[in-house]
Amino acid sequence: MRQNKKIKFDEDGEIKEISGRIKTSRYGSFASKSKSTRRDYNHDSKQSSRREDKVVSHKPKTVRLDSEDDQNSDDDENHKLSRSDYLKMQMKARTLLVDRKKLPIYKAKNRLIPRIISSKVSIVIGETGSGKSTQVPQFLMKKVNGGIAVTQPRRVAAINLATRVAEEYGCPLGHEVGYSVRFSNVTSKKTKLRYLTDGMLLREMMLDPMMSKYSTIIVDEAHERTILTDLILGFLKGLILGKRKDDSDFRVIVMSATLDAEKFSQFFENAPIYYIEGRLFPVKRLYLQRSADDIIDDMVKAIIQVNQGERTGDILCFLPGQEDIDKVTSLLEKLAPELPKDAPLMVPLPLYAALPPHQQMKVFEKVKPRQRKVILSTNIAETSVTVPGIRYVIDSGLRKVKVWRHELGLSTLLTVPISKASAAQRTGRAGREAPGKCFRLYREKDYLKLCENTEPEILRSEIVSPVLMLKRLNVDDILGWYWIESPGKESLFSALRQLYSLNALSDSGSITSLGQKMVVLPVAPHLASVLIQAKEYGVLDPVVDIVSCLSVDNLLLTPSSEKRDEINIKRRDTCTLGSRYGDLLMLKELYDIYNGFSDVGECKHWCREIGVSYRGFRNVLRIRKQIASYMENIGGRSTHSQSDINDDIDDIDYSKPVDPSLILKSFLKGFITNSAIGMPDRSYRTVTTGDTISIHPSSLLFGKKVDAILYIEHVYTMKGYARNVSAIELEWLQEVAPHLLGSRISIQND
DNA sequence: CTGCATAAA
Structure with missing residues (x-):
């Protein structure tokens, strides 16, 4: 393995030396598999570069995103259309129809739509680029009575889809087609098709459990299995088996991008599954021949190799977190100008949620000729942000995930391997506009060992809020509810206990009037x-x-x-x-x-x-x-x-001084269990379990010694940390929760 | 004594 030897340059830390050697070892460390992730559909057609959910590339049009007020454009007089405006929209819609007809889903339209309409529940599997999110709702608009709701996990997706579909339909946004997300409701009385966030639909459910304004509810991106999606699916099952059982004009459509449709189908009593092909370009997958030891080092090497060995096209790299991204970014900044000039100059660009917006936007800016964008991203680029122009993906195979431990009452932030589904999603990011390549910084045999799908969020989260919602809808048997995946007895009981101690639930376990207020x-x-x-x-x-x-x-x-x-x-x-x-x-x-x-x-x-x-x-x-x-x-x-x-x-009146003790006592009421007492050795012990906890370095109180602390969050990384910490007095604890003290006080006196 | 992935109401 001559080539394999060349990639092993870890011993010398000399950066220039690394670059020199890499140049000769063109992807020596990757074993080419020459398999494509997805089949390749008519990529010779120029128009086929238009994609169903180019979420971010539509961004300039989404003026509404920043609209300040939550005004409902209910007044039809507000948007009288001039005749010429109307004609212009119709013209535009007609030209768009040419492209629409090329979408894979168009061919299936006549067979698919009647079946969906006549069954109570259908599962639609459509891979990226199939057009399912924009087309299926439009087809249904002409055929069904009552409103159509399409849920999305993310605000931008809801807004951009509605914007796109309104154009295709030929109406102003907010007329027949609209959207509804927090802080921005662009709908009117005539709105028939409404794109909304999962959270928005759940709110509507809290206010109108019958969902009476809808005849059709489409749950999109169900494969992501967010907590809110899972809850919606459960509630819908309840509706179908309950209050709207005999309503022949009510149907549910679950749309998913991955092939694990069986689970949804079984959940809805063997609902029919329909497959629609996607339209991604082929992406060649390459694996590392050895296992990665230092992910940052391997990432830098791989980036340089791809830059020097591959033709034009930007590079998207997936790393677990901000720290890794910042390190790779600064390494590349130092290295890039020193590399041989026969390859494009690399422009490293970090991308993660905590980055200020103007810096995030840099990934969309064009670079000069002979330059190549290298985007270093967290999972944010897997679904939430779509960067155009990507031809190469380098995947560390890792992500960070927060896992709630109900038995310990804290959460841990872990770096873990991704699932196969997630690996496929990352790979697909290289095939949106043209055939691409994905370099995986792990061996193929390690890939084969990965889980098929990412664990649903609800299994590793605190579910206090979901349980309160169930109680709002008068669910007695929480354990036996329509969980597509039950979070488990322990987790559910823990949530019930917490709600009880917050006085949101009564002794009998039903929601109190306080709980009713809390849930909204x-x-x-x-x-x-x-x-x-x-x-x-x-x-x-x-x-x-x-x-x-x-x-x-x-x-x-x-x-x-x-x-x-x-x-x-x-x-x-x-x-x-x-x-x-x-x-x-x-x-x-x-x-x-x-x-x-x-x-x-x-x-x-x-x-x-x-x-x-x-x-x-x-x-x-x-x-x-x-x-x-x-x-x-x-x-x-x-x-x-x-x-x-x-x-x-x-x-x-800002001149009035605020009373810190009353403010903190208010917080103590909701976070009694998140308090800890200062020990003589400068450490803190939690009042609930007596475990040691340290003030997180990001806190203003870091390094200070106080009698007792109250914290908003308890996370375990290197050790137990209290995040967002406030100083409180021991008397307040005794006032609010005398039962929690006693034993801990004696520790202090020892 | 030293550092958080993503998203939503």
């Missing part, structure tokens, strides 16, 4: 209970601010290692309450400062300096508005609210 709030039940408690303490306003901050992911950016200390110091200097009381109060302070800016430029500058997301805070404002209005709706006004003095809820 767009936050986890624990936080919902905090909000309700805050109202009683008269600190609703500041707590809504803080909860809104907690609802936005990546509001606090994780700074690069060089800037880390600098930003931490800045945060401590800026937030006096935060330094004393912890991260919850810090969020409140940051929020107030953010709102104090009159100049946008200054505000953005400040955000960068202190390591927070400008866009994130804009989302905080939207969420704050939504939560505040829900809180108004569910309970009337509280008797001794601070805002009594101010009648206008939008006009908060």
Whole structure:
């Protein structure tokens, strides 16, 4: 194995040397299998490059994404069409029809649609590019009475599909075809076909369990098996067997991209399965001949090899997390200019969710000729972000996954091998526009050992919120419910216990009026209970601010290692309450400062300096508005609210000092079990199990010693960490939960 | 004493 020898350059760390040797060993480390993942359909046709769900390439058209208000365009007078506009749309629709007719699904239309209409449940398997998400709903529009709902796991997908289908149909978005996602409802009375997120449909179910406005519900991307999709499937089964059993004008269609349709079919009592071919180009798969030892090193080597050995086309690399991505990015930045000039200059581009939006957008920008984009991505590029122009995929075969341990009451973040289905999905990313190649940084025999499918989310998550939803729909027998996959007795009981201790469930196990309020709030039940408690303490306003901050992911950016200390110091200097009381109060302070800016430029500058997301805070404002209005709706006004003095809820008196102890006590009410007591040896022990827990380095309280702490999240990585930590007093614990103490106090006295 | 994958209401 002469070639194999050449790839073993781990011993010398000299970077230049590596590049020199790689040049001669053209994919020596890969065993070519020359198998294509998917069959190849008419890729000689030019038009075939249009794909069903080029989610991101449609982005410029999705103006609505940033629309601020949640206005329902119910007023038909609002969008009177001029005759010429209407004709233009019809013309456009007619030209689009030419392309539509080339989609694989078009051929099956006449056989498929009547069968779907006449059966209660159908399973439609359509691989990427089949056109199922855009075409099946349109075909049904003309044939069925009542509304059609199509659910999507992601907002952008719902918006882009609706935008596309409205064009094809020839109507303005929001007329016959519309969409409904959080903060943006573009539908009207005449809307017949509605694309919505899973979460949106579930909300509708909470409000109208009969789903009376729909005759047809299409659950798309069911193979992803998100918690929300699983819940929808269970509820729909209940509907079909229950209240809408005899409704001949009600049907469910489950759409999936992978071949594991049997499970869905069995779940729905052997519903018929229909297969529609996809339209991906062939992708050649190549495996590493040895097993990878250092994934970062192997990734860098493979990237350089592909860049020097392969023709034009961008490279997409899958790595488990931010840390690996940043390392590879900076290595490539140093290496790229030094490499032989006969290969394109590599432009490394990181891609992960925590990246600020403007940096994420860079993957869509064009590079100069003789340059090649190398995108280093987490799983985000597997489904959520589609980058055009990718011809080569390099797959580490790894991903990070959060696993909830109900028996320990904490979650762990693990790096694990992906499934075969996931490997296929990653591979397919190279075949969207032309034939491609996928370099897998693992051996074929390791590939064969992978699980067929990724474990459904519901099996490894905390399910407090799902169980509360079931209770809202009056499900008595939680264990025997229509779980497509049951999370298990232990996990269910743990959720029931937590809901009970939050007073969301009564002694008999049915939902309480408090639980009814909690289920409609767009936050986890624990936080919902905090909000309700805050109202009683008269600190609703500041707590809504803080909860809104907690609802936005990546509001606090994780700074690069060089800037880390600098930003931490800045945060401590800026937030006096935060330094004393912890991260919850810090969020409140940051929020107030953010709102104090009159100049946008200054505000953005400040955000960068202190390591927070400008866009994130804009989302905080939207969420704050939504939560505040829900809180108004569910309970009337509280008797001794601070805002009594101010009648206008939008006009908060910032001069009034907030009371940190009442704020923190509100949080303690929802997170009693997430508290720990300081030990003499500077460690902390949880009140529930007595396990040691450390304050996460991202916390303002990191390195501080306080009597007791309250934390929003407990994660186990290298060790047990408390994330988002606040300082509390021992008396508060005794006040709120005396039963949890006692034994722990004695440890401290020892 | 030192660091989180993704998505949704």
